[in-house]
Amino acid sequence: MELNDVVRTTFAARDYTGEPLSDETLYDILETARFAPSGGNRQGNRVIVVRDAETRNSLAELAVPAAKRYMAQINLGESPWNAVVPTKATPEQIEATPAAGLLTEPFRAASVVLVFVVDLKVVASMDQDLDRVGIVSGASVYPFVWNVCLLARQAGFGGTITTLAIAQEPKIRELLNIPPDFGVCAIVPMGKPVKQLTKLRRNPVEDIAVYERFDGDAFTKD
Numbered sequence: 180m181e182l183n184d185v186v187r188t189t190f191a192a193r194d195y196t197g198e199p200l201s202d203e204t205l206y207d208i209l210e211t212a213r214f215a216p217s218g219g220n221r222q223g224n225r226v227i228v229v230r231d232a233e234t235r236n237s238l239a240e241l242a243v244p245a246a247k248r249y250m251a252q253i254n255l256g257e258s259p260w261n262a263v264v265p266t267k268a269t270p271e272q273i274e275a276t277p278a279a280g281l282l283t284e285p286f287r288a289a290s291v292v293l294v295f296v297v298d299l300k301v302v303a304s305m306d307q308d309l310d311r312v313g314i315v316s317g318a319s320v321y322p323f324v325w326n327v328c329l330l331a332r333q334a335g336f337g338g339t340i341t342t343l344a345i346a347q348e349p350k351i352r353e354l355l356n357i358p359p360d361f362g363v364c365a366i367v368p369m370g371k372p373v374k375q376l377t378k379l380r381r382n383p384v385e386d387i388a389v390y391e392r393f394d395g396d397a398f399t400k401d
């Protein structure tokens with residue numbers, strides 16, 4: 180596939196045929212994905228390749244509480260898990276809301292689940308003293324994660340970047356023996372997608388790019 184087509188069609192794959200994604204194919208994906216950049220080239224990324232069904236089941240269960248809140252907020256028309264606008268969902272509402280299967284079942288159905296962690300002792304966090312939620316640290320991690328997703332797409336496989344279970348990071352740490360100085364960044368179930376989506380819903384360039392200043396005119400070709 181052309182790079183352009185890969186970038187335009189790498190979707191969140193959550194339904195898998197059951198066809199295995201072999202260690203050999205996964206190795207090739209990681210072998211190329213590792214060329215992703217990181218702040219200062221510190222390369223604090225590690226990835227845990229989880230195939231064990233019981234562990235994948237535990238990861239699915241760990242996503243449930245966050246998935247319940249996610250769905251409760253969706254039902255209220257909120258942006259789930261946003262750190263700026265507080266939720267109006269009560270603990271009782273959250274508890275009474277079921278976790279949608281699409282947020283938990285991919286871990287059980289996947290051929291493999293990749294757990295991406297980063298060494299917090301080397302990751303660069305230039306926004307650490309700002310009065311807002313941290314964003315910059317993720318930039319040393321997600322290029323690698325997304326490379327894996329793109330390369331999996333090219334190889335005919337697919338997955339979804341997931342983060343819900345990370346709300347329970349201490350339990351993931353215990354489950355996978357992750358040391359305290361590593362943070363969990365993404366949990367990516369992968370397999371052979373039942374359907375390959377080719378048209379993704381994304382905002383046009385004119386809605387996301389502007390000239391010169393934030394309040395500048397929309398960026399266009401002409």
Ligand SMILES: Cc1cc2nc3c(=O)[nH]c(=O)nc-3n(C[C@H](O)[C@H](O)[C@H](O)COP(=O)(O)O)c2cc1C
Nearest residue numbers: 189190191192281282339340341342343344379380
């Ligand atoms: C940072 C991030 C966190 C995400 N967390 C979850 C998650 O916890 N569970 C999930 O099912 N999907 C998760 N997603 C997947 C998004 O919902 C998905 O990429 C988005 O809806 C676009 O889907 P599409 O490519 O199929 O159009 C996450 C995606 C990103 C980039």
